Amino acid sequence: MTRGTLEILLVDASKLKDTDFFGKMDPYVIIQFGNQKRKSTVARGEGKAPMWNEKFTFDVEFPDNIRDEHHQYKLNLTIMDKDRFSRDDFVGESTIYVTDVLSLGAENGTSEVRTSKYRVVLHNKTYFGEIRVAISFTRKDGKADDKANYMGGWKQ
Numbered sequence: 001m002t003r004g005t006l007e008i009l010l011v012d013a014s015k016l017k018d019t020d021f022f023g024k025m026d027p028y029v030i031i032q033f034g035n036q037k038r039k040s041t042v043a044r045g046e047g048k049a050p051m052w053n054e055k056f057t058f059d060v061e062f063p064d065n066i067r068d069e070h071h072q073y074k075l076n077l078t079i080m081d082k083d084r085f086s087r088d089d090f091v092g093e094s095t096i097y098v099t100d101v102l103s104l105g106a107e108n109g110t111s112e113v114r115t116s117k118y119r120v121v122l123h124n125k126t127y128f129g130e131i132r133v134a135i136s137f138t139r140k141d142g143k144a145d146d147k148a149n150y151m152g153g154w155k156q
Helices: 099-108 142-148
Strands: 002-014 027-033 035-037 053-060 074-081 087-098 109-121 126-141
Touching: 002 027, 002 099, 002 109, 027 053, 027 099, 053 099, 053 126, 074 126, 087 126, 099 109, 099 126
Parallel strands: none
Antiparallel strands: 002 053, 002 126, 027 035, 027 074, 074 087, 087 109, 109 126
């Protein structure tokens, strides 16, 4: 099992569906990887083209032989509109499969996908904008550390 850190750079979004009748939306993003969740800051008054430029990290365990696993490694990005006096509105979502990034990073020590655009869709899969993110994975080389800390089966 390879352990490492998945880093997400949430850049911006464009052409989003406006959920506010008056004024501009205040969008934010909930990023989920497995059971880990992160939330961006609220882009106050930025409407259909918000900018975040925020980094988020996730701890990852990736099997050494992916063929043995049936798990889909993916990021779910849910864009919401922060409302002051009512429930926050759903704006759209995007799913990014990261199996290849993790696999290359596990093999080479690091891998990345430079800033790319991903489709934002509604629950019915209707296109409603784009979100730009960059993704990287860095392997934690615990194996080398373990060998250095143990001598003849005893921890130093």
